[in-house]
Amino acid sequence: DIQMTQSPSSVSANVGDRVTITCQASQGIHNYLNWYQQKPGEAPKLLIHDASTLETGVPSRFSGSGSGTVLTFTISSLQREDVGTYYCQQYEKLPLTFGGGTKVEIK
Amino acid sequence: QVQLQQSGPGLVRPAQSLSLTCGISGDTVSSNSAAWNWIRQSPSRGLEWLGRTYYRSKWYYDYAASLKGRMSVNPDTSKNQFSLQLNSVSPEDTAMYYCAREEITGEFRIWGRGTLVTVSS
Numbered sequence: 001d002i003q004m005t006q007s008p009s010s011v012s013a014n015v016g017d018r019v020t021i022t023c024q025a026s027q028g029i030h031n032y033l034n035w036y037q038q039k040p041g042e043a044p045k046l047l048i049h050d051a052s053t054l055e056t057g058v059p060s061r062f063s064g065s066g067s068g069t070v071l072t073f074t075i076s077s078l079q080r081e082d083v084g085t086y087y088c089q090q091y092e093k094l095p096l097t098f099g100g101g102t103k104v105e106i107k
Numbered sequence: 108q109v110q111l112q113q114s115g116p117g118l119v120r121p122a123q124s125l126s127l128t129c130g131i132s133g134d135t136v137s138s139n140s141a142a143w144n145w146i147r148q149s150p151s152r153g154l155e156w157l158g159r160t161y162y163r164s165k166w167y168y169d170y171a172a173s174l175k176g177r178m179s180v181n182p183d184t185s186k187n188q189f190s191l192q193l194n195s196v197s198p199e200d201t202a203m204y205y206c207a208r209e210e211i212t213g214e215f216r217i218w219g220r221g222t223l224v225t226v227s228s
Contacts, residue, residue, distance in 0.1 A: 001172075034214045043205055043218035044154070050212065087154060091213030095171045096144075098154035 002026050002090050006099030012107045019075040021102045023088035031067040032092040038101075039084040047086075048073065080106055109133040111206050111219040119200075119226050125193040129206030129219055136182045136189055137162040142209040145180060145191045148221075149202035159209060160189055196226045 003026040013019050023033065031051035036044035046055050048064040051071055061076045075082055083106055088099040115127035129143070136143060142161035148154050158170035160180045170178060178193045193200060204224055208217040 032213060036215075043207075043221055044215070045218075046214055046216050049210075049214040055216075089154075089215070094169055096156040096213075098156070100153050 001095055002029060002093055002097055004088055004090055004097050004099040006088055006102055008102060009100065010103040010105070012105045013078050014107050015078055015080060017078045019078050019082075019104060021073045021086055021088075023071045023073070023099050025069045025071070025090055025092075027092075028068045029071075029090045029092035031071075032090055033064075033066075033071050034089045034091070035062075035064055035073045036087045036089065037082075037084050038087065044087060075104070078104070078106070109208060109217045111208065111217055113204075113206055113219040113222045115204075115222055115224075117223055117225060119196050119224060120228055121197055121226055122195055125191070125196050125200065125204075125224055125226075127191045127204055127206070127222055127224070128188055129190070130186070130188045131208075132187075134208070135184075136160075136187055137184055139163060140211045142211075143180070143182065143189045144207045144209050144215065146205045146207055146215070147202040148205070151199075152202070155202075157191070157193075161209075198226050200224070201226045 005024045033051045035048040038044040052064045063074050085101045085103045087101050110132045112130040119125045142159045144159040145157040158180045182189045203221045205221045206219040207215040
């Protein structure tokens with residue numbers, strides 16, 4: 001199985017700050033990575049697919065980059081509505097696997 | 108607009124079978140451009156992919172190795188839905204269960220609202 005190690009596990013930042021989350025894959029996954037946002041009581045919501053393609057309707061302050069074994073997700077200017085937990089997910093190989101999540105909070 | 112409607116019991120006794128159904132609107136279970144997945148989430152395991160079914164001239168099934176032999180995902184074309192059956196459950200199977208539509212390009216764009224399943228006597 002491809003292990004997805006996400007860091008940090010939590011981050012507390014000020015409104016307007018830049019927040020970066022990293023996902024490290026246990027083997028190369030090209031750009032076969034998606035990023036999701038989950039708010040309490042809700043299902044995950046797709047934000048970015050293919051490592052860097054922004055989903056329609058998602059604000060441009062969200063972005064993704066990287067390929068291979070290290071991929072990153074960035075919120076360029078944190079807003080209050082961005083509070084939640086963020087997950088990466090690889091689809092290079094079955095079983096499809098998710099990172100452990102990064103909880104984003106406002107300081 | 109594709110929507111997924113989950114149904115099924117929230118409480119299952121240990122050693123019994125868990126059965127959940129995911130009804131599809133706005134698409135068909137036999138679509139050639141989607142796969143129909145089950146994913147669960149618990150504090151101990153995080154988000155865990157369980158399995159999927161999809162149709163590409165014939166039906167295909169993929170399962171997580173850890174659950175293979177204990178679970179099945181079945182399409183029902185007459186009702187336009189798919190189901191999850193997980194046998195011989197234990198308290199470790201307690202989780203929020205989601206159905207999700209996987210695009211041909213690998214992302215889960217559409218999710219059901221989730222069903223919290225508790226395994227307890």
